[in-house]
Amino acid sequence: MLSRTAENLFWLARYVERAEYLARTIDATLRVTALPHAYVGQGNEWDSALLTAGVSASFYSLYEEANEANVVEFLSFSPANPSSIRNCIENARLNSRAVRTALTGEMWGTINGAWIELQESWSKGTKTREQLTAFTRFVQETSLRFDGSAYRTMLRNDAYWFSRLGVHLERADNTARILDVKYHLLLPEQEHVGGPLDYYQWSSILRSVSAQTAYHWVYRQTLKPWLIADLLILNDSLPRSLASCYGDLVRNLDQIGVAYGRQGPAQRHARGVRNRLEHSNMEDIFQRGLHEFIQEFIADNSRLGEIVTKQYLI
Amino acid sequence: MAVAFDEMNGPGGELREAYQELSRWLGETPSDVLTYRRQEAELLFRRIGITFAVYGDADAQERLIPFDVIPRILSAREWAKLELGLKQRTRALNMFLRDIYHGREVLRAGIVPDDLIFQNPVFRPEMNGQAVPHDVYVHIAGIDIVRVDDEDFYVLEDNARTPSGVSYMLDNREIMMRLFPDLFARHRIAPVERYPDELLSTLRSVAPNHASSEPTVALLTPGIYNSAYYEHSFLADKLGVELVEGRDLLVKNDEVFMRTTEGLKRVDVIYRRLDDDFLDPLTFRTDSVLGVPGLMSAYRAGNVTLANAVGTGIADDKAVYSYMPDIVKFYLGEEPILKNVPTWRCREPGDLAYVLDHLSELVVKEVHGSGGYGMLIGPAATKATIEAFRDKLKREPEGFIAQPTLSLSTCPTCTDSGLAPRHVDLRPFVLTGRDRTTIVPGGLTRVALKEGSLVVNSSQGGGTKDTWILDE
Structure with missing residues (x-):
């Protein structure tokens, strides 16, 4: 397929995934901030929402203070934020238009429909919390429909695999960013100094990766920060864990390798990251430093993006 | 009427x-x-x-x-x-x-x-x-x-x-x-x-003639900002051919290739929805970024x-x-x-005289115009528009034709x-x-x-x- 087509598919999927992640971040932050301070402490949750979205610097070049109104506006609608939800959906549609022939009608319908709804219903932003939750639900449903229609309607060929690469690369990045901002809440028992205050922070982390229920099914325990770290980093069965994302990345890159009859640096690099995850346990990770581990992962993950681009997309 | x-x-x-x-x-x-x-x-x-x-x-x-x-x-x-x-x-x-x-x-x-x-x-x-x-x-x-x-x-x-x-x-x-x-x-x-x-x-x-028995066809579009882009993507999809932009193609040794995820692929037939002027900056408009440098030389070589x-x-x-x-x-x-x-060619003096005398009854079109732009529909036009057209016609008669409404x-x-x-x-x-x-x-x-x-x-x-x- 055309390199440009593959590139568009890859980015289209990334933008949709990113929009959904931002919507979940807003949701989770709303819930924590709705609790009395006695339960969650005095930290500025909207500030940490900006950090996990990786847009702190550009936010503070425009605003003095990170409060609900400013951050929601910035993350959701601001034209000044290149990765606001609105810009993600607009970019997703621009990419879709450029590769309409590689999309199924259902996928195009989802993106185009979302873009129309964005203009018709959300052009003025949201005024109330009710509207805001309706908005985040709309964004998450768009992403689910997009993913679902890709899964159900696309031919299993390179177009599909490049689109999946975008999803999993973006997803791994998003999960890693939450860990990067919140790692201090997830340290092991002996180092952990928090009190009951942290409980709602932990559950907020799970909520931002849609894993509250999953946690209980996997561990059958009350929330333990080191187990949350285990779930998000090493657990193969949680779709948003780093391990699971790399399982998917390796699988899709392998499919491409088989179809094209050759492997390359992208396959090798992805396999390297996956092997490291497979052969790690949380004890080692804590010992070497959770924060260092996460930062290394983020660098490795963005390196994979560069390698894929060089090998296939230009 | x-x-x-x-x-x-x-x-x-x-x-x-x-x-x-x-x-x-x-x-x-x-x-x-x-x-x-x-x-x-x-x-x-x-x-x-x-x-x-x-x-x-x-x-x-x-x-x-x-x-x-x-x-x-x-x-x-x-x-x-x-x-x-x-x-x-x-x-x-x-x-x-x-x-x-x-x-x-x-x-x-x-x-x-x-x-x-x-x-x-x-x-x-x-x-x-x-x-x-x-x-x-x-x-x-x-x-x-x-x-x-x-x-x-x-x-x-x-x-x-x-x-x-x-x-x-x-x-x-x-x-x-x-x-x-x-x-x-x-x-x-x-x-x-x-x-x-x-x-x-x-x-x-x-x-x-010397292309393979399974020739590769591509549809060349100016891109998503073109007014007919929907049609280009629609047709490429129905035909099952690649929808390419100029930047997806390149010419090597007078042969045309497209850049794909598997390397370069030869193209034999281009259904181009790009005007002549923009096809090849080496031959036509040098400022065209929509075309493919060298395309005309591949074309002339019959490839x-x-x-x-x-x-x-x-x-x-x-x-x-x-x-x-x-x-x-x-x-x-x-x-x-x-x-x-029936068409009056304004480049011919006799026809021009007739057209100038009957502007309010005729449709006057630019020879190179399209899309319904730059035309005069006499019976529906105001006096001022007709007079403006009269001036244009006198200045550049060869640029116009006229037809009955x-x-x-x-x-x-x-x-x-x-x-x-x-x-x-x-x-x-x-x-x-x-x-x-x-x-x-x-x-x-x-x-x-x-x-x-x-x-x-x-x-x-x-x-x-x-x-x-x-x-x-």
């Missing part, structure tokens, strides 16, 4: 044969059903994203072409005549182009004046003596047809460059079949859905087919148009089946105050391959939605209709 010929209710108000079933159905169908279906159709168009862009209109980068749900119907007999005429006309266009860029017999015989060709900006000296694969120049023609009575079809324009609109022919039919299954069951309507297959075999048939060929604009130029009846006779020795609209036929059309007659034209699509010419029975009917308006162009408030050709 006399009352126009209506295609449903003929000259004496009698119901014409092809419309009998439709008329009966309209009588049985409550008007709110039509209103409801109209809304549904608009929703479908918007959902599918069938849009076009209007240049110079910043607010409406993407707009819907209004769709009228009342079909336009032609009988089998009418179509048979039209088909013969279109094939004849296209054959002549191709022979004319081959001749202009080779022996020029038509000039030596004095049928067409030399300077009209050689001083014409759409004449491409680069094509002189250049062989094109299988001598086909116009692979896809979109010939605009109008009628003024029961008898004759007139050609309004021969679009021989990169005619658009065929996606509407196909989409309109799909949507009509979804909205009115019952009405379809009551007619025998020739299907149009094989158009993409016919187009693909046409394109494959004209691959260079790639461009459809349509380079330089076809000289055949659909409005000044050359006026010579078409003679051109048909010259090459084919036959009387033209389709009529030409035709009273285009009308078809019943949904309006805010119920069904009413509106003027229509028709653009059928003629495909010419290595050894055959095909026309899918149908075309794009454009309708001027404003009462009394004769301008059907989508950029100026025109809409479209599904066009039904009845089977015997």
Whole structure:
């Protein structure tokens, strides 16, 4: 397929995934901030929402203070934020238009429909919390429909695999960013100094990766920060864990390798990251430093993006 | 102006044969059903994203072409005549182009004046003596047809460059079949859905002789900001070929390749929807970023087919148009089946004098204009506009032609105050391959939605209709 087509598919999927992640971040932050301070402490949750979205610097070049109104506006609608939800959906549609022939009608319908709804219903932003939750639900449903229609309607060929690469690369990045901002809440028992205050922070982390229920099914325990770290980093069965994302990345890159009859640096690099995850346990990770581990992962993950681009997309 | 010929209710108000079933159905169908279906159709168009862009209109980068749900119907007999005429006309266009860029017999015989060709900006000296694969120049023609009575079809324009609109022919039919299954069951309507297959075999048939037996076809688009981008992506999808932009292609050793995820892949046939001017910055406009450097040298080396060929604009130029009846006779020795609209060539002093005296009755068009821009419709124009045109004509007479204001036929059309007659034209699509010419029975009917308006162009408030050709 055309390199440009593959590139568009890859980015289209990334933008949709990113929009959904931002919507979940807003949701989770709303819930924590709705609790009395006695339960969650005095930290500025909207500030940490900006950090996990990786847009702190550009936010503070425009605003003095990170409060609900400013951050929601910035993350959701601001034209000044290149990765606001609105810009993600607009970019997703621009990419879709450029590769309409590689999309199924259902996928195009989802993106185009979302873009129309964005203009018709959300052009003025949201005024109330009710509207805001309706908005985040709309964004998450768009992403689910997009993913679902890709899964159900696309031919299993390179177009599909490049689109999946975008999803999993973006997803791994998003999960890693939450860990990067919140790692201090997830340290092991002996180092952990928090009190009951942290409980709602932990559950907020799970909520931002849609894993509250999953946690209980996997561990059958009350929330333990080191187990949350285990779930998000090493657990193969949680779709948003780093391990699971790399399982998917390796699988899709392998499919491409088989179809094209050759492997390359992208396959090798992805396999390297996956092997490291497979052969790690949380004890080692804590010992070497959770924060260092996460930062290394983020660098490795963005390196994979560069390698894929060089090998296939230009 | 006399009352126009209506295609449903003929000259004496009698119901014409092809419309009998439709008329009966309209009588049985409550008007709110039509209103409801109209809304549904608009929703479908918007959902599918069938849009076009209007240049110079910043607010409406993407707009819907209004769709009228009342079909336009032609009988089998009418179509048979039209088909013969279109094939004849296209054959002549191709022979004319081959001749202009080779022996020029038509000039030596004095049928067409030399300077009209050689001083014409759409004449491409680069094509002189250049062989094109299988001598086909116009692979896809979109010939605009109008009628003024029961008898004759007139050609309004021969679009021989990169005619658009065929996606509407196909989409309109799909949507009509979804909205009115019952009405379809009551007619025998020739299907149009094989158009993409016919187009693909046409394109494959004209691959260079030494190309592989499975030639690679690509559709070259200027990109998503082009007004017809929807159609480009739609067709590439239906054809199952890559939709490429200039930056996806490159020329190496006079061969054309596309950049793919598996490396470079050879391209044999390019269905280009990019104007000559932009094709190759090394040959034509040097500032074009839409084209492919070196494409013309690959073309000249015979390693790639461009459809349509380079330089076809000289055949659909409005000044050359006026010579078409003679051109048909010259090459084919036959009387033209389709009529030409009588045309005054302002470059000729006698014609110019007549035109200047009758501006308020005539339609004056720019020789190189298209899309309904830059034209004067005398009977509808204000005094000031007419005077402005008079000045333009005196300054640059060779830039204009004039035609009588035709009273285009009308078809019943949904309006805010119920069904009413509106003027229509028709653009059928003629495909010419290595050894055959095909026309899918149908075309794009454009309708001027404003009462009394004769301008059907989508950029100026025109809409479209599904066009039904009845089977015997």
